[in-house]
Amino acid sequence: MSxxxxxxxxINKAFSKNxxxxxxxxxxxxxxxxxxxxxxxxxxxIEGLANEIAEHGAKTVFAVEHAALxxxxxxxxxxxxxxxxxxKGCDIVVSAASSIGKDVMPRVAIRLGAxxxxxxxGYNDDGTIERPTYAGNAVATVSLxxxxxxxxVRATAFEPAAKDGTAAVEKTDAKIDEGAxxxxxxxxxxxxxxxxxxxxxxxxxxxxxxxxxxxxFTEVLEPLVDAMGAAMGASRAAVDAGFVPNDLQIGxxxxxxxxxxxxAVGISGAxxxxxxxxxxxxxVAINKDEEAPIFQVSDYGLVADLFKAVPEMKEAVEKLK
Amino acid sequence: MKILVAAKRxxxxxxxxxxxxxxxxxxxxxxxxxVNPFCEIAxxxxxxxxxxxxxxxxxxxxxxxxxxxxQLRTGLAMGADRAILVLAEGDTEPVIVARALAKLVEQxxxxxxxxxxxxxxxxxxxxxxxLAEMLGWGQATFASEVKLADxxxxxxxxxxxxxxxxxxxxxxxxxITADLRLNEPRYASLPGIMKARKKELKEVPLAxxxxxxxxxxxxxxxxxxxxxxxxxxxxxxxxxxxxxxTEAKVI
Ligand SMILES: Cc1cc2nc3c(=O)[nH]c(=O)nc-3n(C[C@H](O)[C@H](O)[C@H](O)COP(=O)(O)OP(=O)(O)OC[C@H]3O[C@@H](n4cnc5c(N)ncnc54)[C@H](O)[C@@H]3O)c2cc1C
Numbered sequence: 001m002s003x004x005x006x007x008x009x010x011i012n013k014a015f016s017k018n019x020x021x022x023x024x025x026x027x028x029x030x031x032x033x034x035x036x037x038x039x040x041x042x043x044x045x046i047e048g049l050a051n052e053i054a055e056h057g058a059k060t061v062f063a064v065e066h067a068a069l070x071x072x073x074x075x076x077x078x079x080x081x082x083x084x085x086x087x088k089g090c091d092i093v094v095s096a097a098s099s100i101g102k103d104v105m106p107r108v109a110i111r112l113g114a115x116x117x118x119x120x121x122g123y124n125d126d127g128t129i130e131r132p133t134y135a136g137n138a139v140a141t142v143s144l145x146x147x148x149x150x151x152x153v154r155a156t157a158f159e160p161a162a163k164d165g166t167a168a169v170e171k172t173d174a175k176i177d178e179g180a181x182x183x184x185x186x187x188x189x190x191x192x193x194x195x196x197x198x199x200x201x202x203x204x205x206x207x208x209x210x211x212x213x214x215x216x217f218t219e220v221l222e223p224l225v226d227a228m229g230a231a232m233g234a235s236r237a238a239v240d241a242g243f244v245p246n247d248l249q250i251g252x253x254x255x256x257x258x259x260x261x262x263x264a265v266g267i268s269g270a271x272x273x274x275x276x277x278x279x280x281x282x283x284v285a286i287n288k289d290e291e292a293p294i295f296q297v298s299d300y301g302l303v304a305d306l307f308k309a310v311p312e313m314k315e316a317v318e319k320l321k
Numbered sequence: 322m323k324i325l326v327a328a329k330r331x332x333x334x335x336x337x338x339x340x341x342x343x344x345x346x347x348x349x350x351x352x353x354x355x356v357n358p359f360c361e362i363a364x365x366x367x368x369x370x371x372x373x374x375x376x377x378x379x380x381x382x383x384x385x386x387x388x389x390x391x392q393l394r395t396g397l398a399m400g401a402d403r404a405i406l407v408l409a410e411g412d413t414e415p416v417i418v419a420r421a422l423a424k425l426v427e428q429x430x431x432x433x434x435x436x437x438x439x440x441x442x443x444x445x446x447x448x449x450x451x452l453a454e455m456l457g458w459g460q461a462t463f464a465s466e467v468k469l470a471d472x473x474x475x476x477x478x479x480x481x482x483x484x485x486x487x488x489x490x491x492x493x494x495x496x497i498t499a500d501l502r503l504n505e506p507r508y509a510s511l512p513g514i515m516k517a518r519k520k521e522l523k524e525v526p527l528a529x530x531x532x533x534x535x536x537x538x539x540x541x542x543x544x545x546x547x548x549x550x551x552x553x554x555x556x557x558x559x560x561x562x563x564x565x566x567t568e569a570k571v572i
Contacts, residue, residue, distance in 0.1 A: 011484060018483075073489065074450065074460055099482040103462050106450035109416075115537035116416070118445050128541060133444050137338035138347060141541040182459030182495070186477060186488035197484075203571070228572065236501065246465070246481050246502060252441065253359075253501060255483075261571040272334065278549055282569045284561065299552035299569065302561050309558050316562040317572060 002149075003035040005090035007081050007108075008053050008061075009072075009100045012188075013046065015053060017200045018096035020160035023056050025153040026094045027161055029123050033092065038062065039167065040084055042077060042174065044070040050169045057165030062088070066174035071185035072100055078107035080174035085112060085148075087175075097152035105152050114148035121157035135252040136275035155199055156258035156279055191245050198248065201231035202260045206250055206277070207243070208235035210266015210287065210306055214243040220307060221265060224314040233257065233277075235267045251276035266306045269294025286310065322377040322473060324367045325431040326401065327422060328360040330385050330392040331442045344542035346412075356392045359437025361399075362499040365506040366467060367435050368400045378402050382425055384409055384418050390522060397517035398509030404520070409527040412540075415443070419451035420532040426456060431494065432473065438463050438498040449498040459491035463500040469493075 006026035008019040023039055030037035036059040041050045043065070050063035064084060068076040081104065085093050093108055095101035097119040109116035121139070122130035128143045129151070144151075198204065205225045211217050217238070225232045233255070234248040250257055252275040262280035267273060269285070269292055277283070278297050285298040288305050295301040302309060332338060333353040341348055356364070364381065371377035381396045381404040383389045393404040407421050426434060439446035453460035461467075461478035465486065468477045473493055480487045481500045491497075509517070527534060555561045565572045 016483075074453075074462075078454060099463060099480075102446050103450060103460075106415075106447035107454035107460075109447075110419075110451050110454035116447060116451075117538065118447055132546065133543070134332070134338045134347065134442055135334075135444065136546055138340050138543050139546050140543050143539045143541060144537065145539055146537050180457060182457075182492040183461075184490040186490050188482075188485060188487050190485040199483075240502070245485075247483065247485055252444065253439065261565065261569070271338075282565070282571050283549075283552075284565070295554075296551045297549045300561055300564060301552070301554045302556075302558065303554065304558070312558040313562060316558055320562065320566060320572065 001034040002091040003089055004030040004033070004037045004092045004094055005085045005088065006037060006039045006058070007093065007095040007101070008039050008041050009095065009098060010041065010043070010049055013043070013049055015049065016197065017160055018098045018101070018155055019053065020056060021155045021158050022094055022096045022153060023053065023058060023161035025123070025158040027057065028158065029092060029094060029151070032123060032125055033127060038088060038090055040064050040081060042069045042080055047169070047171060054167040054169050055163045056161035058167040061167045061169045063169060063171045064174045065171065066176055068176050068178055068181060069174060073181070073183040073185055074104045074107055075181050075183050076176055077104045078111060079176045082108045082111035083175040084172070091147055092149045092151065094151045094153060097154050101152045105150050109150035112148045112150065113146065114150045115144035115146040116150040117142055117144060118152045119154050120151055121154050132275070135271050136278065137271065154256055156256055191247050195225065196229070196231045198231045198233055198255055199257055203228050203230035204233050204257050204259045205230045205263045205265065206233035206235065206267060207238055207265050208267030209237035209241065211238060211243060217243050220310050224310050224317070227314045227317045235273050264294050265310060267294055268292050269297065322374060322433070323429060323431040324370060324377055324379050325426060325429060325434045326360070326363050326367045326379060326381050326396070327434070327436040327448070328364060328381050328383050328392055328396050329357040329440045330354050330383065330389040331357045331440055334358060334441055340543055340545040344544060346543055354391070356395050357437050357440045359439060359499050359501070361506040362501065362503050363435040363437050364396050364399055364401060365504045366499060369504065370469065380405065380429060380431065382407065382422065384413055384421055384527070386410055393522055394517050395509060397520045397522070398513040399507060400513060402520065404522045406522060406524045407527050407530065408524055414536060414538045415445050415447045416451055416537055417532070417534050419448050419455060421527060421530055422448070422452050423455040424530045424532055433494060434496045436496070436498050438500055449496045453496040458495055460496040460498070461489055461491045462498040464497050465500050465502045467497060467503070
């Protein structure tokens with residue numbers, strides 16, 4: 001029997017889907033290991049947030065307060081999470097494999113002397129774990145051989161926790177050795193967008209090098225994105241060329257998405273790109289090269305010049321409404 | 322200033338990876354190997370810091386079998402000063418790599434450790450963070466810009482994070498892990514390659530480092546991912562939108 005502690009991250013005091021998926025995965029893992037699921041929310045002045053996530057059915061939500069947790073930094077958060085896990089007797093610590101989860105959880109693992117598995121896509125009944133490797137070309141089944149375990153979960157592979165129960169909320173002060181802190185938050189330059197977040201949208205329209213310029217993203221692709229109420233993504237080639245900001249990158253080294261509908265426009269379908277979108281429910285490719293590998297994973301493939309097809313598609317989509 | 326850079330030998334990202342039918346790993350016959358692309362970016366960053374400061378010692382470290390020499394020679398040809406190869410058979414799990422690096426940091430006393438944010442074979446993205454915690458150092462992962470303070474007591478690092486870019490200040494010594502857009506690595510020049518042959522490349526068996534090398538993570542099997550079938554080709558945009566509406570029911 002192992003109890004689970006979920007680290008529920010927030011950005012500027014708002015939860016994203018990552019936090020709910022982490023709680024969902026934590027509840028699943030606690031169920032399979034016969035323990036309880038606890039949740040930790042870290043920050044300063046976060047009781048409201050703790051109450052919010054308490055509606056998602058854990059045993060207890062700890063509102064962990066400390067001035068050093070006001071802004072996210074890896075060293076302070078790692079101390080607070082590891083100390084709480086020990087104090088509350090939680091042997092398994094879980095978070096999303098988000099940029100925060102990836103940053104902090106390996107430190108938590110070292111503090112706890114725990115074995116770690118990152119970016120997992122499955123937790124089996126016998127406690128073994130599935131995780132993709134080689135850009136998704138292989139799936140490894142691993143077992144963590146220590147009593148304590150640290151896990152980050154791929155957000156597309158687990159269900160967000162339903163709003164189906166009320167956890168007790170317990171306020172607690174974090175134990176942090178401030179003298180040991182070496183990191184300071186300076187600034188966050190948020191990419192502003194009125195569109196749904198990439199990792200939460202049910203439709204994602206992505207553009208690649210085939211778009212040829214940032215201007216074409218704006219003038220050709222974005223009207224379709226907005227007509228569909230979609231989020232916009234991109235290949236690494238499009239990001240590297242400066243057409244769009246880096247946080248739109250989908251793939252092995254960018255974001256992993258699995259929407260209901262993924263439309264790849266002017267993207268060839270390199271394995272590193274597929275690693276970030278091939279679990280989408282329905283995949284559409286628009287590419288002028290009929291040999292493009294993206295067609296091998298597409299449910300619907302259209303061989304066409306995107307500069308003609310995309311505006312046409314926008315019109316057709318608008319007509320449907 | 323001393324900079325330690327970690328570099329891993331990995332399969333070429335453009336190679337086709339196939340899983341062995343017996344589930345023990347991937348097919349390695351005729352596979353081409355390269356320096357992990359993120360490690361290459363870390364090497365480049367170290368060299369740029371060295372050039373900007375008009376001096377620094379850049380020490381490469383790799384953990385792997387004898388053939389990892391090739392990747393270290395590549396890094397030396399790019400301009401690193403010397404290299405250490407920690408000899409270990411087969412795949413070594415991240416925490417053991419971090420322990421080995423921590424030992425070398427203790428011996429070499431660098432002021433900065435640069436590494437890639439992830440290796441593209443195991444895709445774990447954990448070693449830098451584990452090393453930082455072991456050393457009690459600060460870290461700046463997923464770096465896309467590094468600005469060292471003039472007195473080198475700290476660095477302001479721009480990080481690629483969900484939703485945008487974050488700047489943090491980290492005290493030195495520190496671990497910085499490179500993201501893709503930190504820089505564009507140079508190619509080794511011919512004179513660079515010639516010079517690299519004469520540079521020091523020291524080999525140390527993993528067992529000689531005196532660290533705990535017992536496995537924490539056991540790999541039970543490696544399997545191919547579920548196949549995704551190619552669907553149908555459509556001729557027109559109209560047909561596509563109709564099918565998405567009536568057949569797939571996603572719009
Ligand atoms: C370590 C590493 C990590 C990587 N990580 C990622 C990652 O996370 N995500 C990622 O995406 N990539 C990643 N890559 C890069 C990847 O290998 C590819 O280079 C990249 O995905 C290619 O992007 P693209 O498909 O936009 O460009 P290209 O491969 O150049 O494809 C452009 C496509 O556009 C089509 N096209 C051009 N003009 C038109 C037109 N008028 N109409 C219709 N179609 C047109 C072409 O036929 C072509 O298929 C990584 C690479 C490495 C080495």
